[in-house]
Amino acid sequence: MSNSGCSRGTSEDIFNFSAVAESYDDWYSRYKGRVYDRLEKRALAMLTDDLPAGLSLLEVGCGTGHWSRFFSERGFRVVGVDISPKMVRVARGKGIGEADFAVADGGELPFKDGSFDIAVAITVLEFVLEPQALLREMARCVRRGGRLVLGVLNRFSLNALIHRIKPSSIVSKVRFFSPRELASILAQFGRYRIFTTAFVIPIRPALWTAPATNFLGELLNLPFGDFIWAEVRL
DSSP states (O other): OOOOOOOOTTHHHHHOGGGGTTTTTHHHHSHHHHHHHHHHHHHHHHHHTTSOTTOEEEEETOTTSHHHHHHHHTTOEEEEEESOHHHHHHHHHTOOTTEEEEEOOTTSOOSOTTOEEEEEEESOGGGOSOHHHHHHHHHHTEEEEEEEEEEEEBTTSHHHHHHHHSOOSGGGGSOOBOHHHHHHHHTTTSEEEEEEEOOOOOSGGGGGGHHHHHHHHHHTTOSOOSEEEEEEEO
16 A cells, blocks of 8 residues: 555544554555555656656655655655644654655645646545545646646455455545546546556465566556556646
C-alpha cells in the first residue's frame, strides 16, 4: 500500500491519521511493504521519466513524506501539504532535500493559480469526501501545459476483495476506484492515460512471485492490479 497522507478536508476526523503518524512508515520496512513499494516506484518512474529535473512539484496528501523523498531524489522541487499536523511534523523531521512541507486542506490549497509544474496525489482520492473538488484545486495550482499524476487503490484488485471480506483495517473504510470510474472523473481535466500495476498475490509465501506476476499483468494490460496510476496533461 502506498503512503495515504491526508489533505482530505474533514476526512481527518474520520480516519485520524495523526494517531498513526509516528508508526506509519513501519509498513515500508516489512517484506510486503517493500515488495509493493518497489513496484509502485517503478511505475511512477515511468510516468515521470520524461520530466526534466528542477520542476516544481506539489504533493497533496504528502503524509510522512515517503513519496516526497522519492520525488526529491529524482530532482523535483517539492512542496508537500497535508491536513494532519503530526504527519507534516514527521515529514519535516526527515530532512528531505529540496522539499518543504505545510499543513493545508487539499480542498482549499493556499497557492496562486499556476504555481507548480506538476501536482501529485498518491492514495489520497480514496479518503476524500469530494474527489472532483480536490482535483479541481490541484489543476488550478498547475500551470497550463503541466500535469497531474495520481495513484489510487483499485476496486478490482485481490487486495480490495480481502479488505471487503475482512474489514478490520483503516483501508476497509476508504473508497476504492475502478479504472473506468477514475477515467470518467479525469476526462474533464484534459488528456489522460491510465494503467494498473502491482499485480501481487498478497500472502507472504507468494510475495516472491511479484516480479513475475506483475510483468505478466502489465504485459496483458489486465485491470486487476492493486494500484491504478493516472496522468493528466493540462
